[in-house]
């Protein structure tokens with residue numbers, strides 16, 4: 344693909360690349376990696392400098408592990424903590440549910456701080472040939488005749504701005520996604536949004552090789568539609584967090600901090616999760632779910648990850664979907680460039696809908712249902728104690744399936760998802 348050329352203009356500097364990827368989170372790094380792997384000239388911009396924190400639970404299901412493996416990441420590296428499945432707590436039961444054994448996905452998950460993890464992915468993209476520019480932000484899109492053809496960029500915190508012109512732009516700038524917002528990508532308020540908060544602790548008790556999840560989150564006598572988690576890190580710390588959905592009746596009156604505090608109060612005192620063992624502050628962020636951003640592409644720009652709202656509504660998992668959508672965007676852009684048919688890349692929203700539309704539709708229904716405390720209570724009282732049901736739920740909610748060619752649970756999942764429209 345074309346060589347980068349730097350052109351100096353009278354007022355600022357202009358650089359030309361094939362693809363400009365804005366944001367080096369998992370979505371942007373995956374897009375940049377898969378583009379660079381095809382030999383495409385790609386510039387990956389990141390406004391912060393690595394290593395940098397990102398508020399997250401740091402947990403990867405087998406779906407996330409697979410996305411990592413597709414980037415050639417060695418998942419046996421010491422920084423990763425392997426997890427066998429989910430240990431689920433409720434007032435009535437504690438269940439250990441190993442990840443399913445499937446053809447398409449590994450049977451383990453991972454935990455790693457985003458401080459390490461995101462840098463690792465950005466370096467993978469760099470190693471594949473992408474140019475990574477840290478400490479630089481995209482401040483405005485460049486649009487000509489309705490086609491996004493680059494962005495105005497400048498050093499984070501100020502300095503001289505420059506133009507980067509590109510044949511395609513990938514907006515991977517996370518949940519706030521100001522870049523995509525400037526070309527008309529909007530939040531669809533009929534679709535769900537989560538809020539969540541997390542804090543690290545040097546706790547005395549380690550959960551072992553499990554992602555621990557509390558499915559019923561109690562604030563006094565009221566049950567909240569969300570979940571609490573405690574995930575083990577390789578360095579012995581734990582990531583403790585809690586999240587809530589905006590389908591909850593009282594969502595507007597509840598902050599992520601309050602959900603977190605309610606959850607922290609639920610943990611047994613002798614687990615050592617308290618002020619004394621805390622490492623850093625409670626930090627929170629939004630989870631844009633079920634493709635709650637629209638459109639996911641405008642001419643010349645494809646939107647991936649949180650910027651496109653592709654977090655799984657069932658479980659709040661966003662890393663895997665950011666990486667997958669980044670790869671889908673990369674493949675379509677590659678096709679469009681190689682065949683010299685720019686319109687091919689604009690099929691991206693249709694491909695996303697095809698991939699996630701039906702499943703996310705069911706997920707959106709699910710979160711609307713559990714927003715009703717009576718339904719949530721029925722689920723936790725009668726559903727959670729049924730181990731067979733929870734094994735199926737683990738697959739369903741993790742979107743872990745071999746599809747129609749799989750076993751009876753896969754076929755049931757396929758049949759249920761097929762009933763939904765691909766929207």
Ligand SMILES: Cc1cc2nc3c(=O)[nH]c(=O)nc-3n(C[C@H](O)[C@H](O)[C@H](O)COP(=O)(O)OP(=O)(O)OC[C@H]3O[C@@H](n4cnc5c(N)ncnc54)[C@H](O)[C@@H]3O)c2cc1C
Pocket residue numbers: 365366367368369370371388389390391397398399400401402403407479480481482515516517518521522538539540541584626627628629630647648649650654659660661662663665
């Ligand atoms: C509390 C919490 C817990 C979570 N827990 C989990 C979990 O355990 N597992 C899971 O899978 N998901 C989890 N998620 C969701 C997950 O964090 C996101 O879905 C995921 O980070 C999305 O990746 P992304 O690449 O789309 O965006 P981000 O990770 O947000 O990356 C966007 C990047 O773009 C950069 N950027 C932004 N604007 C610009 C600009 N203008 N110019 C240049 N760079 C820019 C940012 O600095 C950032 O590095 C959680 C979310 C929250 C809030």
